[in-house]
Amino acid sequence: MTLRFSRFALCWLFAMSVSAAELYITANALFDGRAMLTINGEQHLLRAGQRSPHGVRLITANAREAVIEVNGQRQTLPLSSQISTGFADVEKISVSLRRNTSHEYIAGGSINGRTIEMLIDTGANVVAMNSRHADRLGIQYQRDGTLTQVRTASGLVKAWSVMLDRVDVAGLTVRQVQASVIEGDFPVTVLLGMSYLNHVSMREQDGILTLER
Numbered sequence: 678m679t680l681r682f683s684r685f686a687l688c689w690l691f692a693m694s695v696s697a698a699e700l701y702i703t704a705n706a707l708f709d710g711r712a713m714l715t716i717n718g719e720q721h722l723l724r725a726g727q728r729s730p731h732g733v734r735l736i737t738a739n740a741r742e743a744v745i746e747v748n749g750q751r752q753t754l755p756l757s758s759q760i761s762t763g764f765a766d767v768e769k770i771s772v773s774l775r776r777n778t779s780h781e782y783i784a785g786g787s788i789n790g791r792t793i794e795m796l797i798d799t800g801a802n803v804v805a806m807n808s809r810h811a812d813r814l815g816i817q818y819q820r821d822g823t824l825t826q827v828r829t830a831s832g833l834v835k836a837w838s839v840m841l842d843r844v845d846v847a848g849l850t851v852r853q854v855q856a857s858v859i860e861g862d863f864p865v866t867v868l869l870g871m872s873y874l875n876h877v878s879m880r881e882q883d884g885i886l887t888l889e890r
């Protein structure tokens with residue numbers, strides 16, 4: 678299922694609810710009885726016994742590690758390490774995309790927390806965008822990326838290989854996603870390639886593409 682991209686593509690999007698969100702927790706600084714934690718991008722200084730708005734409770738802390746509790750489950754978090762907490766009560770997330778008149782599937786989503794429209798493209802090895810998209814999304818591709826070249830209809834052009842912190846489609850979040858930023862206006866729509874799609878399941882029936890965790 679290799680799909681073309683189009684500036685004017687439209688679709689309908691449906692998402693199922695999730696009963697418990699996945700949390701990404703990093704220990705930035707540790708002290709006796711206190712811990713500076715980053716939880717889904719937000720910093721919180723917690724004392725032993727305190728609980729963050731996300732429901733993360735600090736049990737104990739010293740200069741080497743912290744013990745935290747989420748939904749009754751305890752984990753040890755060493756300094757500068759990150760853990761991802763997913764729980765059994767998370768329901769299956771399902772996103773359904775209706776094929777448009779150009780036989781394309783377009784999804785509304787976000788990259789690194791900023792909203793963007795993306796075209797599902799199983800023929801693309803990685804998420805691909807043009808340099809204007811990257812500027813809009815705040816991606817410092819020239820500073821953080823690796824310079825390469827790609828072939829387009831106009832010939833060889835500069836491109837940068839970058840790592841996206843997270844890509845989200847209606848709650849289907851994948852972290853650390855490989856992407857390519859292509860200099861100029863190609864592709865017109867961000868291509869949601871296999872570096873994201875390999876982490877979800879897909880099925881297509883009667884003009885509807887369903888993505889699931």
